[in-house]
Amino acid sequence: MKRKVIPYCFGRDVTRREFLRRTGAGSAALAAWAAVAPLARGAEPTASPADLAVIRGDDPAANVRAAIEAIGGMKRFVKKGDVVVVKPNIGWDRTPEQAANTNPQVVGELVALAFAAGASKVKVFDNTCNNPRACYTRSGIEKAAVDAGATVLPFDGKRCKNVPIPDGEFIKEWPVFVDALECDAYINVPVAKVHGLSKLTLGLKNAMGIIGGNRGQWHQNIDVILADFLAVVKPKLTVIDAYRILTANGPSGGNLADVRLMKTCIATADPVAADARAAALFGKTIDELGFIGRAARKGFGTADLSKIRVVEKG
Amino acid sequence: MRRFLRWQTARRATQIAFLALFVYLVLRGHGMPEGTGWRLASAIQPEFFFLGNPYTWLAAGLASRAMIEATPWILLFLLLLTLVFGRVFCGWICPLGTCIDAAGRVLRPHRLEIKAARERRDRAAESVVKPALGGHTKYYLLLAMLLMAALGVNIAGWLDPLAILTRGTLFAAAPAYESLVEEGLGRASHWPVLGGVVQPVYLWIERQTTRPFPHAYGQAAIHAAILIGVLALSRLRRRYWCHVLCPLGALYGLLSRLSLLRRRVNKAACNDCSVCALTCRMEAVESGNAAAVDAGECLRCMECGGVCPKSGIQFTFLPPQPESVALPREFHLTRRGLLGAALAGAACVPLVRLKPFSRMGEEEGLAPLGLDAYFLRPPGALPETDFLRLCVRCGQCFGVCPQNALHPALFQAGLDALWTPTLVPRIGYCDPVCTLCSSVCPTGALKPLTELLKPKIGRPGTAAFDRSRCIPWARGVPCGVCEEMCPVSPKAIEIRTVRVPNFEGQEVQVPAPVMVADRCIGCGICENKCPLEGHSAVRVTRAGASRDSAAATGYG
Numbered sequence: 036m037k038r039k040v041i042p043y044c045f046g047r048d049v050t051r052r053e054f055l056r057r058t059g060a061g062s063a064a065l066a067a068w069a070a071v072a073p074l075a076r077g078a079e080p081t082a083s084p085a086d087l088a089v090i091r092g093d094d095p096a097a098n099v100r101a102a103i104e105a106i107g108g109m110k111r112f113v114k115k116g117d118v119v120v121v122k123p124n125i126g127w128d129r130t131p132e133q134a135a136n137t138n139p140q141v142v143g144e145l146v147a148l149a150f151a152a153g154a155s156k157v158k159v160f161d162n163t164c165n166n167p168r169a170c171y172t173r174s175g176i177e178k179a180a181v182d183a184g185a186t187v188l189p190f191d192g193k194r195c196k197n198v199p200i201p202d203g204e205f206i207k208e209w210p211v212f213v214d215a216l217e218c219d220a221y222i223n224v225p226v227a228k229v230h231g232l233s234k235l236t237l238g239l240k241n242a243m244g245i246i247g248g249n250r251g252q253w254h255q256n257i258d259v260i261l262a263d264f265l266a267v268v269k270p271k272l273t274v275i276d277a278y279r280i281l282t283a284n285g286p287s288g289g290n291l292a293d294v295r296l297m298k299t300c301i302a303t304a305d306p307v308a309a310d311a312r313a314a315a316l317f318g319k320t321i322d323e324l325g326f327i328g329r330a331a332r333k334g335f336g337t338a339d340l341s342k343i344r345v346v347e348k349g
Numbered sequence: 350m351r352r353f354l355r356w357q358t359a360r361r362a363t364q365i366a367f368l369a370l371f372v373y374l375v376l377r378g379h380g381m382p383e384g385t386g387w388r389l390a391s392a393i394q395p396e397f398f399f400l401g402n403p404y405t406w407l408a409a410g411l412a413s414r415a416m417i418e419a420t421p422w423i424l425l426f427l428l429l430l431t432l433v434f435g436r437v438f439c440g441w442i443c444p445l446g447t448c449i450d451a452a453g454r455v456l457r458p459h460r461l462e463i464k465a466a467r468e469r470r471d472r473a474a475e476s477v478v479k480p481a482l483g484g485h486t487k488y489y490l491l492l493a494m495l496l497m498a499a500l501g502v503n504i505a506g507w508l509d510p511l512a513i514l515t516r517g518t519l520f521a522a523a524p525a526y527e528s529l530v531e532e533g534l535g536r537a538s539h540w541p542v543l544g545g546v547v548q549p550v551y552l553w554i555e556r557q558t559t560r561p562f563p564h565a566y567g568q569a570a571i572h573a574a575i576l577i578g579v580l581a582l583s584r585l586r587r588r589y590w591c592h593v594l595c596p597l598g599a600l601y602g603l604l605s606r607l608s609l610l611r612r613r614v615n616k617a618a619c620n621d622c623s624v625c626a627l628t629c630r631m632e633a634v635e636s637g638n639a640a641a642v643d644a645g646e647c648l649r650c651m652e653c654g655g656v657c658p659k660s661g662i663q664f665t666f667l668p669p670q671p672e673s674v675a676l677p678r679e680f681h682l683t684r685r686g687l688l689g690a691a692l693a694g695a696a697c698v699p700l701v702r703l704k705p706f707s708r709m710g711e712e713e714g715l716a717p718l719g720l721d722a723y724f725l726r727p728p729g730a731l732p733e734t735d736f737l738r739l740c741v742r743c744g745q746c747f748g749v750c751p752q753n754a755l756h757p758a759l760f761q762a763g764l765d766a767l768w769t770p771t772l773v774p775r776i777g778y779c780d781p782v783c784t785l786c787s788s789v790c791p792t793g794a795l796k797p798l799t800e801l802l803k804p805k806i807g808r809p810g811t812a813a814f815d816r817s818r819c820i821p822w823a824r825g826v827p828c829g830v831c832e833e834m835c836p837v838s839p840k841a842i843e844i845r846t847v848r849v850p851n852f853e854g855q856e857v858q859v860p861a862p863v864m865v866a867d868r869c870i871g872c873g874i875c876e877n878k879c880p881l882e883g884h885s886a887v888r889v890t891r892a893g894a895s896r897d898s899a900a901a902t903g904y905g
Contacts, residue, residue, distance in 0.1 A: 128382070128780070128782075130385065164833075164834060164878070165780075165874075166382075166561050166562055166751050166752060166780065167561070167562070168381070168382065168556075168561035168562070168751075169382040169387075169561060169751065169780070172381070172382045172383075173382045173385075186548070186552075187552075189535075189555065191531075191535060194539065213539075230833065231829045231832040231833055231844045231860075232827060232828075232829040232832075232833070232844065232860060249880050250880075251828070251830040251878060251879070251880025252880050254827065254828045254829055254830055254833075254880070255820065255826050255827055255828055256827070257827070283838075283839075284838040284839060284840055286833055287833065287834060287835065287836050287838075287840075288838065289836055289837070289838045290838035290839075293838060
């Protein structure tokens with residue numbers, strides 16, 4: 036199998052082309068969409084999938100399935116034979132109930148969906164803040180991912196490649212984990228939490244788990260670097276896990292009193308829209324979150340949710 | 350003869366089994382996350398060999414003037430075993446002894462051994478029969494060490510064979526192995542074609558045989574050199590360490606003199622060929638008088654029985670025939686030697702204890718006031734004086750720490766604290782729910798903790814900012830890694846907007862971290878993750894350590 040290597044996703048309007056191809060192909064996609072469309076609230080029934088889906092429900096895995104289906108199904112993002120990266124937040128030595136890491140069921144479901152769409156290999160990893168093995172184990176993510184067939188890799192600072200950050204204002208070059216660069220589909224699946232400096236940690240902030248180096252430096256101008264880094268790795272698909280969100284003492288958390296049960300899942304191909312929608316869960320406006328505005332201004336996506344088709348369900 | 354070969358096979362099998370157990374405990378004697386805490390990955394406690402170590406047990410007991418709590422049954426079993434069978438611990442069980450036997454086979458070929466033994470015999474024939482090497486040195490060392498312990502300075506662990514092997518393997522061999530797995534297999538798992546095959550193997554080996562966090566120690570070379578040195582002594586003579594230096598061997602040797610099982614020689618069969626004496630790895634048998642054996646040296650290795658051309662050697666509880674005799678060999682502990690050892694030990698007490706910094710407060714069991722403010726002990730450590738009396742430098746706590754946070758002290762807390770554990774948060778933070786180090790301490794120098802109690806009674810200290818270096822405070826540039834990492838809720842580090850001059854001298858508003866010391870549990874993750882180079886701008890000091898009273902550290 037020839038392995039397609041995409042060091043830089045920026046500049047390739049893959050989703051658009053894919054979208055056109057699928058609508059051209061016709062009936063299958065239409066039929067799939069027709070099944071979901073009536074469920075969509077506030078969106079006109081249409082022949083094309085939504086840009087962003089917000090699904091609420093009791094089962095985290097079912098929410099993911101419905102959200103991906105609503106935006107066109109996993110086949111829109113994963114081709115047969117693809118090497119896929121599913122990048123959760125596994126940063127903390129916390130249990131799923133503490134909401135410091137991505138919900139393991141969400142990760143497991145994404146891995147399963149990727150394989151169902153024809154992925155040849157699905158890799159799961161994160162550069163953790165706490166003890167790596169404790170994070171992988173206690174979060175339940177390693178087990179969920181392995182059970183779904185994924186290869187769970189330990190992060191290796193020596194397996195990072197220095198890559199330039201195009202148009203980077205604060206940082207021009209940074210070491211990035213090779214496996215995150217060399218994949219066919221990069222799926223970003225963060226958990227939504229509060230954060231001391233960046234106010235919230237959502238999709239863009241989750242990129243800090245694929246970088247090496249002295250990453251504490253990023254905090255010196257976090258809004259700028261988070262937006263600029265989208266030029267290096269722009270996820271094909273962003274799924275924000277908001278089944279449980281951490282509303283205080285993030286991102287490490289630990290206190291169940293700070294956790295709020297939202298039972299929500301957000302999925303979209305637009306990394307900026309994903310964060311903009313998730314910010315609303317915390318009652319935060321886009322103006323409060325510098326990284327969202329900057330990323331939108333740089334053309335990585337849209338922060339104005341009125342300009343895209345949003346499906347809300349549940 | 351066949352019977353002896355079978356005994357020797359059994360002995361070698363036992364030796365290998367215990368060595369394998371030791372290696373298993375080194376490779377698996379670490380923590381793994383379970384539930385909300387950590388549990389040991391090994392099926393038995395990694396400090397297994399120290400639970401039955403009479404030497405370190407005695408030293409810690411003498412120094413602390415207390416029975417070490419919960420005298421383990423393994424110790425009683427080994428003492429009983431020695432009283433019945435003799436010094437079998439050294440010959441059949443001790444993993445260092447097994448390594449020394451292996452080293453002896455390589456460094457001391459049999460040919461060389463026999464030649465040297467012949468020379469020894471010829472020398473002995475001319476003069477009084479006396480061990481060629483200072484076989485009694487170990488008894489003097491034992492006396493000096495135990496006397497020092499009784500006078501309150503417990504440095505017995507410096508010379509304990511199990512501790513030497515543990516330190517050598519934990520500080521040098523295990524990190525080298527872990528690095529080999531990571532750099533070798535880990536790299537290979539990413540190779541284009543072979544990688545697919547190697548990767549699952551690598552992931553399994555990484556998970557099963559390496560620590561949750563790769564360990565590395567600044568003193569690796571020192572402890573590797575000590576261990577290699579002990580093994581290299583086998584070039585001078587097989588089992589040189591065991592025969593001449595080992596204080597644990599000395600203790601077993603003294604007990605072994607009372608043992609029931611004896612090596613007996615059939616005088617009628619013996620033709621004084623001295624092959625047994627020449628073969629003995631411990632010089633236990635007297636040359637030219639095969640029936641005379643030093644029961645304190647004889648390891649019951651059964652080798653002499655196998656080499657006797659007349660099949661005249663037996664190991665029995667009772668004499669099988671009237672002509673089978675076991676003569677006691679002359680025991681050369683001299684009054685002068687004993688007195689010298691005792692004086693030397695006593696003289697070493699002030700030598701080891703005196704520190705260049707103030708000893709204020711030491712009588713109350715407090716840390717010396719002049720000790721470096723950043724010198725931390727593991728959570729659960731007793732007050733410094735009690736801690737030093739009990740710690741036997743067995744090395745177990747270092748091995749189980751999932752963060753490589755514990756490191757052997759050098760001289761920063763005084764010579765008597767050499768190789769005791771210190772917590773170095775810049776290298777590894779102390780996991781708030783981990784209590785492994787205190788759970789493997791064989792003497793109770795680290796008080797057993799529970800997850801819930803740890804923040805209260807196992808606090809190593811309190812973190813404090815150095816605002817002259819902290820990025821927001823010193824430069825007016827945002828940073829908050831320490832706040833991000835702080836695991837307590839509500840966080841002990843808060844981000845507040847402050848006005849500070851930046852590098853150009855202009856006042857700027859910047860989010861900056863502030864310590865709320867009352868909430869700090871001293872885990873040190875802030876110190877660990879601070880992005881500054883070199884020393885962190887937030888460091889854990891001994892202030893508020895739960896083992897000290899306020900008077901000890903000068904903080905109210």
